[in-house]
Structure formats: structure tokens, C-alpha cells
Amino acid sequence: MPFRNLALLFLLLQPAWAMAQTKPATGKTWLKEYNDYREYDDVYVVKKVNVPCRSYETFITDKGGRKLTPAYRDIGDFADGLAEFVPMELGPDGHGLHGFLDKKGKVVIEPKYTSTDRFRNGKTWVIYPAGKQYGLSYIDRTGKEIYRIPIHHYDKSYLIKDSDIAFLCNQDTKEDVLWWIQRPMDFHILNFNFSRFIEKEIKAAKFIYHFNYKGKYGIIDKDMVLKVPVALDDIDPEYKYSGQGMERVQYGDKFGYISPFTGDLIVPFDYTDTRKPTNGLFWVKKDGKWGCIDKTGKLRIRHLYDEATGFTAENRAAVAINGKFGHIDKSGKVRTPLKYDFASYFNHGISMIRINDKYGYMDTTGHFITPIIYDEALPFDNPTTSVERLWLRFELSLDGKEKFIGFSYKLNAVFIVIGVLLFIWLNNLLYQRVLKKRLFRKTQK
Known part of the structure; x- marks a missing residue:
């Protein structure tokens, strides 16, 4: 049924008879034998309550009071020509079964659902047992399923054993399947209806x-x-x-x-983990290993790798197994053997390689454009990058040529330390000389 406000939740807990008796229509004296009725064009839905909240009967009648249906526990409001109903006989779980009938009293959709709602724009939702869970589907006015939520993918949610079915006194069609977070008013539900404002936004x-x-x-x-x-x-x-x-x-x-x-x-x-897709492939992690799926979810590269980077324009991704790096292409073929201590992604056709704490650069053919000689290095995120060797810094171009740009930050730090120590030494030397002059002047006096 529609998602209700908290006031309804309190009504669900009320054992008292809450249905207001309605005055019979003029000239319809036969309505006096019923506690409640609703008029729909040329038919009535009438209800007789024997014991409030325990024993009651609901019928569809014509204008003369002739019953068009057997006694049902409840019949809801008509919408799109159909009304929800609950027969007298309960289901195997001890709860009411829900179906739909037309104004002639003909059963159009057999009562087999745990919960449902009135039709809107030719469809409604239905809730039913689906293994250990309750499932939810949408059906049309003939009972044909339009869409079924794949509830089995959410196997820790909406479990039948954790649910509670509650309905209004004497009104079995006004029920909800609830999963309590904290009683009496904090709960989850499987079905959702929205306010007009939110529905318009959707x-x-x-x-x-x-x-x-x-x-x-x-x-x-x-x-x-x-x-x-x-x-x-x-x-x-x-x-x-x-x-x-x-x-x-x-x-x-x-x-x-x-x-x-x-x-x-x-x-x-x-x-257990994923990365942003690159060039049509998604790196996804399973059982501690990275592999690739495509946009249909099909596995394209097996889960083999401890580390992996995205595929670049060069059709290469850096991967690692047991601490050794190399490159593969989008088909999963190894294009650079996994034998290096580190290998970066390719950019501008170049990858940075590390062997024994030294760096060099390789192109997509496996040819090294520089020797493995650098103490510090960065990938080619731009047409040039910065490298360092022998405490000297160079700008490196894509053809492997160096351009001196300064001293290493480490060497600069050494120069700073030497300068500070030299300053302290000179300052101390000057202080000692000044102190000696003062002592000499005192002795002369």
C-alpha cells in the first residue's frame, strides 16, 4: 500500500474498531445492515463487522443490494476499473492474499500476493515471497508482469524472517510489509510511492x-x-x-x-574495488586480484594482477604480479615482460622504468630511450619531464636529450647546511676576536 505517515503507524497498533459508520443513502434502506459502504457509479462496496478487528465481511453489491461477490475480508478502492481484494482464506503463512476484481465481482487477478496497491496508469506493484526474501514486481491490469526487481542481488535485505506485516483494523487491503530499524516508527519498506512534488521531479x-x-x-x-x-x-x-x-x-x-x-x-x-574506466575497459578487483570487464560486464582480462593502471592512448596498461611490473594491451597480451621493479603508465609513448633504485625510459616497442641511470625521475605527463643524476637536475625530452636546469634539491640542501655551518663558524670566530680585544683593553688599564 502507499507509504504512510507516522500517524498511520499508530493506527496500525490500535486494536479498537476505527471504521466510521456511514449514513445510508436516501432510499437505500438495505444499506442499514452494513457498518460501512462506498459507492462507485452503479455498484457499492459494503462491509459488515461482526466483531471489530476480528470478524467482518465485505461484498460488492448492485444498486438494489444484490450481492455480486461472496464474502471477502476486504475490498479496496476502485482505480482503473479494478479493486484490490483479500479473500477469507488466509495464505500458508497466516496472512491475507491480495488480488484484483472488477465492478461485476469477477476476479481478474488471482489473490496470491502478500501486498499490493491500487492501479495507476495501468500498472501497480506487487510483493510476494521470493525464496528467503520478499520480491517486488510491476504488473498490468491483466496480471502480466512488466518488470521484476532482481531482489536476489540484494541477498542481505528484505528477508522474510525479519519482516512484519501490519494492516488497519477491519481493512486488510491497507497493509504494509515493514522491516523495523527501531520501533515504533523507524522502518524500511520495499515498495515506494512518492508525493506529487517528488513524482513530478522524477x-x-x-x-x-x-x-x-x-x-x-x-x-x-x-x-x-x-x-x-x-x-x-x-x-x-x-x-x-x-x-x-x-x-x-x-x-x-x-x-x-x-x-x-x-x-x-x-x-x-x-x-571489492574498481577504477574509473579507460578506453572502454573497467579494472575491477576480485579475490585480491585486478582484471578487466567491458561495458556489458563481460570479463575481458582475467583477475591476475596485484596492481594495474588505466589503459592509455598507446593501448597499454602497467600491471604487476608479485612485485614485478610490465605492460599489457587491451587484449590482455603481455607487451612488456613483468620483470621490472616498477613501470609507470605510458604517456606520449614513453613509460618510466625502475631497476635497482635507478630509473630510465622505454618506448612502446621496448626500446630504452635513456640508460637506467637516474636517481630520481617522473613520468612524461608533459612533452618534457624532470630527472636527476649525480645530484644534478635535467629537463628530459621525448627523444632522451638532457638539458641542465640546476642542482639536485638534495645538493641544494647540503649547500644550505654548509652555509649555515660556515655562518656559525665565522660568527663564533668573530665573537672570539671581539672578546679577546675587550680582555686586552682591560689588562692595559
Whole structure:
């Protein structure tokens, strides 16, 4: 049923008969035998209460009071020509079963759901047992399933054993399936209906709409179909880790990907870490190793690597196994043997390589454009970079040529220390001379 305010929650707990008796319509003396009625064009929904909150019967009748249905526990409001109803016989779990009938009393959708709502724009949602969880689907007016939330991907949420089904006294169609956070008014629900203002905002969204409820995120589309239940621990609408037509989402300590256009889950929650995609591939971590998937979630490079960088324009990524670095291409083929102490990403066709605490630079063919001679070095993030050897600093170009630009920062630090020590020594020497002159003058007197 629609998400209710806290006042309703208190009503759910009231054992007293809360249904107001309605005055019978003029000339409808037969309505006096019922405690409540609602008129819908040429039919009535009437209710007789024998024992408040315990024994009651609901019927559809014509204008003359002729019953068009057998006795039901409850019949809800008509919308789109159908009304929700709950038969007398309870389900195997001891709760009411929910279905739909038309104004002639004909059962259009069999009562088999744990919870549902009135139809809006030709569809409604239904909740039902799905293994250890409750599932949620959308159906049309014939009962055909339009969309089913893949609830099995959220296997720690919406468990049947943790749920509580509550409904209003004498009104079984006004129920909710609740997962209590803290009683009496802090809970999660699987179904969501929104205020008119929020619904307008959702329908105006370009693609999907993210929303937060009590610290968890859900995703709904422009057709008001919930695509991801309120179970996510993190989302990435700003695309810090997303791209290539997939948005990263987090459930518990695992990551997966949804479509930012439809909200459908593309990649299940299989990965403990991810990186922003590059050149159509996503580095994802599983069982402590990095591998690559494409934008459909298909595994393209096996989970082999302890470290990995993004693929650059050179069709190369730096990878490492057991502390040894090299490069692979997008097919997973090793293009630089994994034998170096460090290898950077490629940029401007050059990668920085380290062997035994010395650095050099390699091109995509494996040819070194410089010897492995530098004590300090940086990758080629620009057409030139800075290197250091023998305490001298050089600007290095892409062809490996050096241009002296100054002394090492370490050498400058040494010069500063020497200068300070020299200053102290000279200052002390000058002080000693001044002190000797003063003593000499005193002795002369």
C-alpha cells in the first residue's frame, strides 16, 4: 500500500474498531445492515463487522443490494476499473492474499500476493515471497508482469524472517510489509510511492532518479518503476568511478554497475574495488586480484594482477604480479615482460622504468630511450619531464636529450647546511676576536 505517515503507524497498533459508520443513502434502506459502504457509479462496496478487528465481511453489491461477490475480508478502492481484494482464506503463512476484481465481482487477478496497491496508469506493484526474501514486481491490469526487481542481488535485505506485516483494523487491503530499524516508527519498506512534488521531479529527470531513504539509496525510472530497491550503500552520479555507459553502485562491501539510462543492474555485486574506466575497459578487483570487464560486464582480462593502471592512448596498461611490473594491451597480451621493479603508465609513448633504485625510459616497442641511470625521475605527463643524476637536475625530452636546469634539491640542501655551518663558524670566530680585544683593553688599564 502507499507509504504512510507516522500517524498511520499508530493506527496500525490500535486494536479498537476505527471504521466510521456511514449514513445510508436516501432510499437505500438495505444499506442499514452494513457498518460501512462506498459507492462507485452503479455498484457499492459494503462491509459488515461482526466483531471489530476480528470478524467482518465485505461484498460488492448492485444498486438494489444484490450481492455480486461472496464474502471477502476486504475490498479496496476502485482505480482503473479494478479493486484490490483479500479473500477469507488466509495464505500458508497466516496472512491475507491480495488480488484484483472488477465492478461485476469477477476476479481478474488471482489473490496470491502478500501486498499490493491500487492501479495507476495501468500498472501497480506487487510483493510476494521470493525464496528467503520478499520480491517486488510491476504488473498490468491483466496480471502480466512488466518488470521484476532482481531482489536476489540484494541477498542481505528484505528477508522474510525479519519482516512484519501490519494492516488497519477491519481493512486488510491497507497493509504494509515493514522491516523495523527501531520501533515504533523507524522502518524500511520495499515498495515506494512518492508525493506529487517528488513524482513530478522524477518524471522530469533526464534518465533515472536517485533517492535516499534512511541512509540507503534506491533508483526509480521516469515511468515510476523502482529499478533498484532502497538497499544501496553508495552511488556515483558524479561519475568519479563510472563511465562508458555504466554507473558504479555499492551494496555492502561489494561494487557493481547499473545503466545510468534505465537503472537496470548490468554487473552484479562481485567486486571489492574498481577504477574509473579507460578506453572502454573497467579494472575491477576480485579475490585480491585486478582484471578487466567491458561495458556489458563481460570479463575481458582475467583477475591476475596485484596492481594495474588505466589503459592509455598507446593501448597499454602497467600491471604487476608479485612485485614485478610490465605492460599489457587491451587484449590482455603481455607487451612488456613483468620483470621490472616498477613501470609507470605510458604517456606520449614513453613509460618510466625502475631497476635497482635507478630509473630510465622505454618506448612502446621496448626500446630504452635513456640508460637506467637516474636517481630520481617522473613520468612524461608533459612533452618534457624532470630527472636527476649525480645530484644534478635535467629537463628530459621525448627523444632522451638532457638539458641542465640546476642542482639536485638534495645538493641544494647540503649547500644550505654548509652555509649555515660556515655562518656559525665565522660568527663564533668573530665573537672570539671581539672578546679577546675587550680582555686586552682591560689588562692595559
